[in-house]
Structures are given as structure tokens and as C-alpha cells.
Amino acid sequence: MEVQVHGKSTIVNLIPRFYDVTGGELRIDGVNIKEVPQKELRAKIGFVPQKGMLFSGTIASNIKYGNPEASEEQMKFAARIAQAEEFINNKEETYDSPISQGGTNVSGGQKQRLSIARAIAIDPEIFVFDDSFSALDLKTDVNLRNALAKETKNKTVIIVAQRISTILNADQIIVLEEGKMVGKGTHEELMKSCEPYREIALSQLGEEELE
Amino acid sequence: MSQTNVKRPPMGGRGPGRGPAPVEKAQDFKGTTKKLAKEYLAKYKVAIAIVLIFAVGSTIFTIVGPKILGNATTEIYNGIVSKLSGGTGIDFSKIATILLTLLGLYVISAIFSFIQGFVMTGVSQKITYRLRNDIVAKINRLPMHYFDKKTHGEVLSIITNDIDTVSQNLNQSITQIITSICTIIGILIMMFSISWTMTLISLFILPITAVIVKIVVGKSQKxxxxxxxxxxxxxxxxxxxxxxHTIVKAFNGEEQAIKEFETANDTLYHSAWKSQFLSGLIHPVMNFVGNVGYVAVAILGGYLAIKGRITVGNIQSFIQYNKQFTQPINQIAQVSSMLQSMVAAAERVFIFLEEKEEVKDVKKPVSTEGLKGNVTFEHVQFGYDDDKVIINDFNATVKDGQKIAIVGPTGAGKTTMVKLLMRFYDVTKGAILIDGYNIKDFNRGELRKMFGMVLQDTWLFNGTIKENIKYGNPKATDNEVIEAAKAAHVHHFIKTLPKSYDMVIGEESANISAGQKQLMTIARVILTDPKILILDEATSSIDTRTEQQIQAAMDNLMKGRTSFIIAHRLSTIKNADLILVMDHGDIVEQGTHKELLEKDGFYAKLYNSQFEECEDEIE
Structure with a gap:
């Protein structure tokens, strides 16, 4: 399931229960998330925020943040999927390279990739990407999504996205406008049935590419 | 480039090499003091001389006090003795004269110290006023690369903390040094004049106190x-x-965070407890030693008085002097640490003021009037550091009105080109020409006036929307502002706001989206009517509708102007007259979309990897 446009970050914040729903219910595998202990719930969710947020320490300590017991292998695997391996290996101290407070010594794209690696490292059931690909260039974005697609075959992935290209392959796209759902379906279905979605797609990809 | 190694107060974090120092020390105490005296204090020579005279005067009058008061005591004592032996008793009129004289002296002393304080505050405030002005002027003259190396916090701390320290300590330390030294000398003279044996005893106490204090301070310092x-x-x-916060919660890091915090907090508790206890110990210990000396002096004084070598009043004045004696000594110790931190702060200020500035503007600048916006790059070479060249030999000719797309993977140095064009940095070799004139021959200000920039990070200041749009062209009329807003597709939105154009924008106005803010900055650029545009196409965090508006507004803006676009959008790249392909900071290819695809080089690869998939999927 994937989401698009207005009010989306809010929805994403509801899944790990940063906020509770005011009305209605949010269920995972049929269980109301209010009935799951917060800790257990969150251990199942790989959350990647909009802005890559790192802690002071090393690259390794950041990737392993949610899963301190992760093995060397797991850590490297997470970095590889997140397309972070190359730049990490280019650093002198590789995984032991220091990260300063707020991660000011790595670039925005690198921060985001490390945040993604951190989420992969806990091996969650559900991935939540809150517009997490925006700081990446298109090439890295594509590679990352390909790698992630293999890894996440049996997992639920919720992506908040601006770029249509990010979500073309989604099983289900939800189009939100001003907090309300205005369309639901695959890319092809929405192109036919959902006017706001069509507009967005056209503006981003251009007429010729869509045809 | 003089890198400061002055230790700063701890800012937090566990970064390497962040060791806080207990007492700030200037690296070049003498040099900085001299500079401060010569460049800033010298101007106020007369005022400082006045401060000196009045400070000395005020101290002298205070010092004489106890001696005269002693005379009164002696008078009373003599009176009582004579009364007991059947004499005239206490001579009240004499005592009254003594006391009145004393009162007079204290009043004069107070007036003196008032004048001294008045003048000194004026001087120190004027100096800080000048320092602040100098710093702010300096900020605008510093080259951009200075700020690449320093954080905002560091520069801010110079303007706020360091200047504050200089101002406060300057005011207090100068007068305190004068009065303290005067008091010590004066008291010594008075004490010796009363009795040298008693003086020696009280002086003997001093080194004992000093040693004790030194031991305690040494321990607590650690x-x-x-x-x-x-x-x-x-x-x-x-x-x-x-x-x-979100990450800590999302990854169940709360316990770990609390554990880490507790460890640090625990260590803090223990060291704080010890340091506070030990420093609290100093006073009682000193008091105790002082009191022992006090008793010794009193006994000796009594003995001498019985012997008739001194009067009773003398004992009283001596004890008073003795009590006063330790005060200026403490004060000098305090002032010396004050001076230290003042000079350390002043040093940072001076280092900042002496930073290398942007190359001065040329003597006979070329006027930008009538220029069209043809841009030529001739063998441009550039590196942020001298030993690391990132643009090697870049040549390109851009005709006015053309669109130039700068593309490349993340971190390829796309903004470097922009910074060179606007002369935030100067090219190391070669030249950038506008209509045949080297951009180094323009005044920076004029040159930058030719450019309009729309960046991803919008910058709006605290003021009304109208003021924000007029920022680059304050003379614009209201109608012009509205026209610009219309061209930027933001007029309708502004109209829906409570006070429309007069609404005040806070730095982080919650009710205006990032996209609307960007539209306003576009309106701002439209109003300045620049010849050359620099645009950074947004990639993130703007909803699609607004993005369309921004695109339309940018299209409006680009009409008839030379535009450099940091491009992410396929349509922009395809329509560009020239594409500059950057990788690892260098321009690796240039040409039109078609040419570059035919060349089948880096651009073709980049293009294919980025866009082929999207197109495949759509087919």
C-alpha cells in the first residue's frame, strides 16, 4: 500500500502510534494497534522519517541503533540495500567513521540512506517511508527501490511520496487531498479514474512519457 | 588563515577533541591586551585618566576613615578615663567635629566613586558599541568560504557572548584593579603608621591563607x-x-537513551558535588584563618595599649584595616580571572576582525547598465582549497536568453557553478565574462544585482509580505508588487490571507506552506528584474499542485533572461539550450540533450539510469 499527496505525514505518524487516532481504528493483521504494547508495535515497524536524523557516534552505532545486537553481516547487508555501502567504504574508517551530533558531517542524501539502513537493520514487518527518497537523486532512488523491492517481497511497505516514479510499482496507491482520500488503486487504474492523480502524473512525467 | 585553537565553553556532544577548559585563557595575552588598549581604549585616554584620578581619590578618602574613627574612639576612651578619675569627661563637641569630618570624607568618597563609575560605564559601553559595529560590518565583508568553516553558532557566540564578556569585564576590572591596588597600598601605609609589629603579624597570616586556598582550589579545579x-x-x-525524539521512539531506543543519560548525569553529579563542596570550603577556612589572625592582633594591640605605645582608638582602626585588607586581595584574584576571560574573549573578537576579507572591489568598476547577459566561461579553474582543484578547464559560451541546465548526481557540485557566477568565490584561473567583461571588473554589489536567485531554501524575513517581495527593490510601488505576485502565481493566495499583502510573516510562519513561500521569493526576483537567473528546481516536500504553480511562475520568470537551472525535471533538461553535466565537482560533458545522447557518454548513462525505468514502466 502506498500513499500520495496531502496530509500523508500525519497518517504515517499514526502507524507507530506517535499519535493515537481520534476516531476509528487502525488495525494491523486485524488487531487494533492500541491493544499492542507500544514497544512491540514499534519493533515491527521500520520507520524512516522525512529528514534523515542521526545520532552522534559512528556509522555502525547509527545503523544498529534499533537493533544493537545486529551482527556485522546484518549491518553490512542493511547498508548495501540502502545504497550506503559505497560511500561508507570510501571513508577511511568505513563503519567506524564518526558521526557528529545531528549528522552534520555527512550529506543530506547520505543521512537519508543511513536512516534507511537503520530501519532495514531491525528487520521489521512493516516499512514506513515518510517521503524518505526526496533527498536522493533519481539514480540512487531507483537502485534503492530495486534493492528494497527484493528484500521486502513479503513485507508491507508504506511509502509517502512526491515523485510518481517512486510509486509506479505499488500494489495500491492512495491519493489524498486535504486529508481525504480521493483515489485508490494501481497506477494504471488511477490514471484512468482519478483526475487529481492524473494531473500530478502528467505534471511530473510529461505527456510523452506517459503514453 | 589563522585557525583559533582557543578552547570554547562546552557546546555538548561527544565529538572528538571537544575538551572543555575550566579557565579560559587567551593565547596571546600581551598582544591582545595591547591591541585592546591601542585600538579601542586609547581613544578614551582623557576619560580613563579621569576614572583613575577619581578612583584613587575615592579610595584614599575611604582608607583614611578608620584612622579618624579611631581618633573618636580614643577621645571617648580618654573621656571615660578622665571622668573616672574625676576629670571633665567626654568632650562631645570634639567627637562631633571628628564624626562630621568623617561623614564629609565618606560623602566625598561616594561622589568620587560615582563619577568614576559614570565615566567608566560610558567608556566601556562605547567600546562595545564600536566592537559590535565593527563585527557586523566585518561579517558582510568576509568571503563566503569563511562561513563554510564556521558554524552559525560560533559566529553568533562572538557577537553575543564574547562582546558581552568584554563589555562587562572591562567596566568592572579596570576600576577594580585601580581601587584594589590603591586600597592595599593605602591600608599598608596606615597599618605601618599605627604599629609595625601588629602589621607584621597580620601580614604573616596572608601566606598561610594563600597556601590553604591554593591547595583547595587546586583540588577543586580538577x-x-x-x-x-x-x-x-x-x-x-x-x-x-x-x-x-521520533527516532528514539520509533526504534524503541528510550531505555538505552535513559541509561546513557543516567551514566553521564551520575558522573556530573559526583564531580559537581565535589567541586561545589570544595569551593564552598574556601570561605569558611579563610574566615577561620582570618579570625585567628584577628585574635592575635587584638591581643598584641591590647598589650601595646597597656604599655602606652598605641592608643585604644588605634587598636580599633587597626582591626578595621586588618579586616579590610583581605578584601582587595580577594578582589585582585577575582579581577585577574575576569581579565583572563575578557582578554580571551577580546582575542576571539580580534581574530574574527582580522580574518582575511573578500578581495576589495575594483577601482574603476565596469557599469552593468545595458548588459544583456551573455556569459562566457574561459578556461575556468577552481577549487575550494588551493590544493584540490575541482573544476579543471571549463569553457562555454552562453547567449543571452538561453536556458542552461546543470545536471549531475547528488553531490556533484552543481551549486559550485552558481557560487562562481555570483562571485561568492573567485575562480582560481581563467575568467568568467559577462558581455565580454570579466566579472572581477564589476563591483560585487552591481554584479549580484544582475542576478536573481530562486533556491530550494526560501528565505523570508520577519516583516509583511509586501516588504518581503520588495526586498530586492525597495522602491517598487504597490502596483508593481501586485504585478510581480500575479506573475509568480501567488497573488490569489495572498488575497486569501487575513491581511493580504500586509500580513506579517514570522520566520517560520505556520500558515504559509513551503511552496507558497517559494512563490513569494519568485515574486521577489521578478520585481528585481535581473538579467541572469539562477534557479534550483525543487525536489522535495512541496505538494504537486503548488509545484505546478512554481513551474509556471518560473517559466514566466525565465522569459527573455539567461537562466542557469539546477535541473531535476526531465522537461527542463530536454528544453535546455545547453546542458552542463557535472560529476565529482567537475564538468564532464556539455551540449544539448540530443548531442549528449549521441555522444553516449556519462550523460547518456545518467539519463538512461534515471529515466529509462520510468518510461519502461509507463509503456
Whole structure:
């Protein structure tokens, strides 16, 4: 399931229960998330925020943040999927390279990739990407999504996205406008049935590419 | 480039090499003091001389006090003795004269110290006023690369903390040094004039106190240092955990965070406890030693008075002097640490003021009037550091009105080109020409006036929307503002706001989206009517509708102007007259979309990897 446009970050914040729903219910595998202990719930969710947020320490300590017991292998695997391996290996101290407070010594794209690696490292059931690909260039974005697609075959992935290209392959796209759902379906279905979605797609990809 | 190694107060965090120092020390105490005296204090020679005279005067009058008061005591004592032996008793009129004289002296002393304080405050405030002006002027003259190396916090701390320290300490330390030294000398003279044996005893106490204080301070200093250090850690941790609140929660890091915090907090507690206890110990210990000396002096004084070598009043004045004696000594110790931190702060200020400035503007600048916006790059070479060239030999000719797309993977240095064009940095070799004129031959201000920039990070200041749009062209009329807003597709939105164009924007106005803010900055650029445009196409965090508006507004803006676009959008790249392909900071290819695809080089690869998939999927 994937989401698009207005009010989306809010929805994403509801899944790990940063906020509770005011009305209605949010269920995972049929269980109301209010009935799951917060800790257990969150251990199942790989959350990647909009802005890559790192802690002071090393690259390794950041990737392993949610899963301190992760093995060397797991850590490297997470970095590889997140397309972070190359730049990490280019650093002198590789995984032991220091990260300063707020991660000011790595670039925005690198921060985001490390945040993604951190989420992969806990091996969650559900991935939540809150517009997490925006700081990446298109090439890295594509590679990352390909790698992630293999890894996440049996997992639920919720992506908040601006770029249509990010979500073309989604099983289900939800189009939100001003907090309300205005369309639901695959890319092809929405192109036919959902006017706001069509507009967005056209503006981003251009007429010729869509045809 | 003089890198300062002055230790700063801890800012928190566990970064390498962040050791806080307990007492700030200037690296070049003498040099900085001289500079401060010569460049800033010298101007106020007369005022400082007045301060000196009045400070000395005020102290002298205070010092004489106890001696005269002693005379009154002696008078009373003599009176009582004579009364007991059947004499005239106390001579009240004489005592009254003495007391009145004393009152007069104290009043004069107070007036003197008032005048002294008045003049000194004026001087120190004027100096800080000048320092602040100098710093702000300096900021605008510094080259951009200075700020690449320094954080905002560091520069801000110079303007706020360091200047504050200089101002406060300057005011207090100068007068305190004068009065303290005067008092010590004066009191010594008075004490010796009363009795040299008693003076020697009280002087003997001093080294004992000094040794004790030294031992205690030495011990506590160690704990002070670790207190400071762990205070930094604790603050840093709180800042970080709070800043990364969502992540801590999302990854169940609460317990770990609390555990880490407790460890740091525990260490802080222990070192703080010890340092505070030890420093608290100094006073009682000193008091005790002082009191022992006091008793000794009193006994000796009594003995001498019985012997008739001194009067009773003398004992009283001597004890008073003795009590007063330790005060200026403490004061000098205090002032010396005050001076230290003042000079350290002043040093940072001076280092900042002496930073290398942007190359001065040319003597006979070329006027930008009538220029069209043809841009030529001739063998441009550039590197942020001299030993690391990132643009090697770049040549290109851009005709006015053309669109130039700058593309490349993340971190390829796309903004470097922009910074060179606007002369935030100067090229190391070669030249950039506008209509045949080297951009180094323009005044920076004029040159930059030719450019309009729309960046991803919008910058709006605290003021009304109208003021914000008029920022680059304050003379614009209201109608022009509205026209610009219309061209930027933001007029309708502004109309829906409570006060429309007069609505005040806070720095982080919650009710205006990032996209609307960007539209306003586009309106601002439209109003300045620049010849050359620099656009950074947004990639993130703007909803699609607004993005369309921004696109339309940018299209409006680009009409008839030379535009450099940091491009992410396929349509922009395809329509560009020239594409500059950058990788690892260097321009690796240039040409039109078609040419570059035919060349089948880096661009073709980049293009295919980025866009082929999208197209495949759509087919």
C-alpha cells in the first residue's frame, strides 16, 4: 500500500502510534494497534522519517541503533540495500567513521540512506517511508527501490511520496487531498479514474512519457 | 588563515577533541591586551585618566576613615578615663567635629566613586558599541568560504557572548584593579603608621591563607573541569535525544537513551558535588584563618595599649584595616580571572576582525547598465582549497536568453557553478565574462544585482509580505508588487490571507506552506528584474499542485533572461539550450540533450539510469 499527496505525514505518524487516532481504528493483521504494547508495535515497524536524523557516534552505532545486537553481516547487508555501502567504504574508517551530533558531517542524501539502513537493520514487518527518497537523486532512488523491492517481497511497505516514479510499482496507491482520500488503486487504474492523480502524473512525467 | 585553537565553553556532544577548559585563557595575552588598549581604549585616554584620578581619590578618602574613627574612639576612651578619675569627661563637641569630618570624607568618597563609575560605564559601553559595529560590518565583508568553516553558532557566540564578556569585564576590572591596588597600598601605609609589629603579624597570616586556598582550589579545579565536561555531555545528550525524539521512539531506543543519560548525569553529579563542596570550603577556612589572625592582633594591640605605645582608638582602626585588607586581595584574584576571560574573549573578537576579507572591489568598476547577459566561461579553474582543484578547464559560451541546465548526481557540485557566477568565490584561473567583461571588473554589489536567485531554501524575513517581495527593490510601488505576485502565481493566495499583502510573516510562519513561500521569493526576483537567473528546481516536500504553480511562475520568470537551472525535471533538461553535466565537482560533458545522447557518454548513462525505468514502466 502506498500513499500520495496531502496530509500523508500525519497518517504515517499514526502507524507507530506517535499519535493515537481520534476516531476509528487502525488495525494491523486485524488487531487494533492500541491493544499492542507500544514497544512491540514499534519493533515491527521500520520507520524512516522525512529528514534523515542521526545520532552522534559512528556509522555502525547509527545503523544498529534499533537493533544493537545486529551482527556485522546484518549491518553490512542493511547498508548495501540502502545504497550506503559505497560511500561508507570510501571513508577511511568505513563503519567506524564518526558521526557528529545531528549528522552534520555527512550529506543530506547520505543521512537519508543511513536512516534507511537503520530501519532495514531491525528487520521489521512493516516499512514506513515518510517521503524518505526526496533527498536522493533519481539514480540512487531507483537502485534503492530495486534493492528494497527484493528484500521486502513479503513485507508491507508504506511509502509517502512526491515523485510518481517512486510509486509506479505499488500494489495500491492512495491519493489524498486535504486529508481525504480521493483515489485508490494501481497506477494504471488511477490514471484512468482519478483526475487529481492524473494531473500530478502528467505534471511530473510529461505527456510523452506517459503514453 | 589563522585557525583559533582557543578552547570554547562546552557546546555538548561527544565529538572528538571537544575538551572543555575550566579557565579560559587567551593565547596571546600581551598582544591582545595591547591591541585592546591601542585600538579601542586609547581613544578614551582623557576619560580613563579621569576614572583613575577619581578612583584613587575615592579610595584614599575611604582608607583614611578608620584612622579618624579611631581618633573618636580614643577621645571617648580618654573621656571615660578622665571622668573616672574625676576629670571633665567626654568632650562631645570634639567627637562631633571628628564624626562630621568623617561623614564629609565618606560623602566625598561616594561622589568620587560615582563619577568614576559614570565615566567608566560610558567608556566601556562605547567600546562595545564600536566592537559590535565593527563585527557586523566585518561579517558582510568576509568571503563566503569563511562561513563554510564556521558554524552559525560560533559566529553568533562572538557577537553575543564574547562582546558581552568584554563589555562587562572591562567596566568592572579596570576600576577594580585601580581601587584594589590603591586600597592595599593605602591600608599598608596606615597599618605601618599605627604599629609595625601588629602589621607584621597580620601580614604573616596572608601566606598561610594563600597556601590553604591554593591547595583547595587546586583540588577543586580538577572537579570543576570534569563538571564542565560532563555538563557539556549531559546538555548535548538532552539536545540530541530531544531532537531525534521520533527516532528514539520509533526504534524503541528510550531505555538505552535513559541509561546513557543516567551514566553521564551520575558522573556530573559526583564531580559537581565535589567541586561545589570544595569551593564552598574556601570561605569558611579563610574566615577561620582570618579570625585567628584577628585574635592575635587584638591581643598584641591590647598589650601595646597597656604599655602606652598605641592608643585604644588605634587598636580599633587597626582591626578595621586588618579586616579590610583581605578584601582587595580577594578582589585582585577575582579581577585577574575576569581579565583572563575578557582578554580571551577580546582575542576571539580580534581574530574574527582580522580574518582575511573578500578581495576589495575594483577601482574603476565596469557599469552593468545595458548588459544583456551573455556569459562566457574561459578556461575556468577552481577549487575550494588551493590544493584540490575541482573544476579543471571549463569553457562555454552562453547567449543571452538561453536556458542552461546543470545536471549531475547528488553531490556533484552543481551549486559550485552558481557560487562562481555570483562571485561568492573567485575562480582560481581563467575568467568568467559577462558581455565580454570579466566579472572581477564589476563591483560585487552591481554584479549580484544582475542576478536573481530562486533556491530550494526560501528565505523570508520577519516583516509583511509586501516588504518581503520588495526586498530586492525597495522602491517598487504597490502596483508593481501586485504585478510581480500575479506573475509568480501567488497573488490569489495572498488575497486569501487575513491581511493580504500586509500580513506579517514570522520566520517560520505556520500558515504559509513551503511552496507558497517559494512563490513569494519568485515574486521577489521578478520585481528585481535581473538579467541572469539562477534557479534550483525543487525536489522535495512541496505538494504537486503548488509545484505546478512554481513551474509556471518560473517559466514566466525565465522569459527573455539567461537562466542557469539546477535541473531535476526531465522537461527542463530536454528544453535546455545547453546542458552542463557535472560529476565529482567537475564538468564532464556539455551540449544539448540530443548531442549528449549521441555522444553516449556519462550523460547518456545518467539519463538512461534515471529515466529509462520510468518510461519502461509507463509503456
Amino acid at each position: 572537579y570543576f573541569a570534569s563538571q564542565q565536561e560532563y555538563l557539556g555531555h549531559v546538555n548535548g545528550q538532552v539536545e540530541e535525544i530531544y531532537g531525534g
